[in-house]
Amino acid sequence: xxxxxxxxxxxxxxxxxxxxxxxxxxxxxxxxxxxxxxxxxxxxxxxxxxxxxxxxxxxxxxxxxxxxxxxxxxxxxxxxxxxxxxxxxxxxxxxxxxxxxxxxxxxxxxxxxxxxxxxxxxxxxxxxxxxxxxxxxxxxxxxxxxxxxxxxxxxxxxxxxxxxxxxxxxxxxxxxxxxxxxxxxxxxxxxxxxxxxxxxxxxxxxxxxxxxxxxxxxxxxxx
Amino acid sequence: xxxxxxxxxxxxxxxxxxxxxxxxxxxxxxxxxxxxxxxxxxxxxxxxxxxxxxxxxxxxxxxxxxxxxxxxxxxxxxxxxxxxxxxxxxxxxxxxxxxxxxxxxxxxxxxxxxxxxxxxxxxxxxxxxxxxxxxxxxxxxxxxxxxxxxxxxxxxxxxxxxxxxxxxxxxxxxxxxxxxxxxxxxxxxxxxxxxxxxxxxxxxxxxxxxxxxxxxxxxxxxx
DNA sequence: GCCGCGCAGATTGTCAACAATTTGGATAAC
DNA sequence: GTTATCCAAATTGTTGACAATCTGCGCGGC
Numbered sequence: 001x002x003x004x005x006x007x008x009x010x011x012x013x014x015x016x017x018x019x020x021x022x023x024x025x026x027x028x029x030x031x032x033x034x035x036x037x038x039x040x041x042x043x044x045x046x047x048x049x050x051x052x053x054x055x056x057x058x059x060x061x062x063x064x065x066x067x068x069x070x071x072x073x074x075x076x077x078x079x080x081x082x083x084x085x086x087x088x089x090x091x092x093x094x095x096x097x098x099x100x101x102x103x104x105x106x107x108x109x110x111x112x113x114x115x116x117x118x119x120x121x122x123x124x125x126x127x128x129x130x131x132x133x134x135x136x137x138x139x140x141x142x143x144x145x146x147x148x149x150x151x152x153x154x155x156x157x158x159x160x161x162x163x164x165x166x167x168x169x170x171x172x173x174x175x176x177x178x179x180x181x182x183x184x185x186x187x188x189x190x191x192x193x194x195x196x197x198x199x200x201x202x203x204x205x206x207x208x209x210x211x212x213x214x215x216x217x218x219x220x221x222x223x
Numbered sequence: 224x225x226x227x228x229x230x231x232x233x234x235x236x237x238x239x240x241x242x243x244x245x246x247x248x249x250x251x252x253x254x255x256x257x258x259x260x261x262x263x264x265x266x267x268x269x270x271x272x273x274x275x276x277x278x279x280x281x282x283x284x285x286x287x288x289x290x291x292x293x294x295x296x297x298x299x300x301x302x303x304x305x306x307x308x309x310x311x312x313x314x315x316x317x318x319x320x321x322x323x324x325x326x327x328x329x330x331x332x333x334x335x336x337x338x339x340x341x342x343x344x345x346x347x348x349x350x351x352x353x354x355x356x357x358x359x360x361x362x363x364x365x366x367x368x369x370x371x372x373x374x375x376x377x378x379x380x381x382x383x384x385x386x387x388x389x390x391x392x393x394x395x396x397x398x399x400x401x402x403x404x405x406x407x408x409x410x411x412x413x414x415x416x417x418x419x420x421x422x423x424x425x426x427x428x429x430x431x432x433x434x435x436x437x438x439x440x441x442x443x444x445x446x
Numbered sequence: 447g448c449c450g451c452g453c454a455g456a457t458t459g460t461c462a463a464c465a466a467t468t469t470g471g472a473t474a475a476c
Numbered sequence: 477g478t479t480a481t482c483c484a485a486a487t488t489g490t491t492g493a494c495a496a497t498c499t500g501c502g503c504g505g506c
Contacts, residue, residue, distance in 0.1 A: 034486090045460060048460090050488095050489095051273065054277050055278060055280070058277075058282055066489090067488060068468070068487085068488080079371065082370065082371040082372065083371050085316065086313065086369070086371050088316075089316035093309070146305050146309070148302065148306050149305065149308075149309050257457070258457075258458070259456090259458095269492095270489085273459095290457085290458055290497050291457085291497090291499095292458060
């Protein structure tokens with residue numbers, strides 16, 4: 001039987017679609033998530049929305065109060081830093097593990113992404129740079145093949161994506177970030193776990209510091 | 224109105240009860256979780272069970288296959304090590320943060336738990352020791368007040384509890400574990416972030432190593 | 447004996463209706 | 477003008493029924 005007119009048009013993962021809507025900022029923090037509305041929007045039953053909200057609650061992207069419904073969880077500045085630091089701790093571990101497991105194929109993949117990233121910096125293409133950034137980190141996680149850490153990092157990232165742009169758009173950030181990434185790639189390709197961990201720590205420390213500055217600037221300046 | 228005959232007898236968190244049933248081993252790995260049965264067991268509606276299963280799925284404690292229901296997720300040996308290593312990375316960070324924030328009240332609490340632990344070792348009371356162990360780690364997390372890391376660690380722990388006993392019951396383990404914990408407490412009380420991180424790393428590295436040995440022994444020996 | 451076929455039971459997926467609760471505003475009292 | 481009270485609309489919580497799907501078993505053909 002051809003599935004031309006499929007009965008469930010990708011309705012299986014409303015959770016994914018809702019998650020993306022939140023991380024992309026289409027649903028603003030503290031915005032109420034009315035089950036009936038969401039059901040209508042995504043063309044599914046209220047039960048689907050209900051379980052999706054339960055999962056996103058567990059994931060920390062929404063909060064639910066009994067009889068009061070769900071809202072997009074607004075993360076505080078302090079929490080953003082917590083997340084950035086937790087990410088740092090995990091990604092340094094992942095970098096170390098990746099250095100121990102890397103193969104020639106992996107090296108090629110890393111260098112390809114690095115080349116893309118260099119190009120993006122030269123062209124001053126922030127969007128492309130951001131994509132390469134994500135791709136590189138994900139590739140390192142794939143090499144480390146630590147499913148547990150990868151899963152946790154992906155949920156942490158979903159909380160950070162919105163803030164990330166503030167940092168990337170800082171003047172001179174792409175250049176220094178590129179250098180940091182190159183150091184990471186070099187260490188990984190050399191099988192040097194210590195150097196890889198150190199390079200990743202330096203990279204993410206710098207990210208965290210800049211994030212902190214961006215947050216402070218937002219608080220005092222134009223909020 | 225008095226709530227003598229309360230309408231919802233703690234039915235609100237079937238999720239918690241299910242989670243505990245799994246972590247305590249009352250529900251075995253790969254055991255099928257039939258919604259109707261669970262609903263009857265816990266005296267709630269199938270919808271409750273359904274959302275509980277969705278959350279525990281997100282948490283990684285159960286797996287669900289479409290139209291085939293949910294089962295308790297069986298974690299592999301490799302995964303157990305992944306989890307232990309991830310835990311190590313997070314708890315070393317937490318130890319560092321706790322050292323930076325510790326107050327006199329916190330110091331007292333830590334020393335009290337340490338005393339309990341010493342007593343448990345002297346009495347060779349493994350259960351009490353295990354409780355103190357958990358209490359100490361939780362207290363350190365509370366001091367660090369990194370909600371993000373604490374949340375992640377609590378789910379990681381839920382995966383490790385069953386394996387934990389294998390390690391604790393090894394001969395001589397309580398004694399060496401006690402010494403490791405004392406080093407951690409001392410470093411924390413001295414506000415020494417570097418020493419605290421180092422002590423925690425040593426402690427959890429030793430735990431991870433023993434866990435690895437226990438796994439290998441189980442594989443080759445009597446499993 | 448072995449393999450495919452199909453049926454019945456068990457189980458999950460979907461849905462709509464109803465009950466319970468909250469929320470905002472209108473109304474009345476002061 | 478302010479506050480308290482109550483009602484109606486909106487929203488979530490709960491339940492049961494039905495449809496879709498899977499699973500195991502018996503039956504028949506070879």
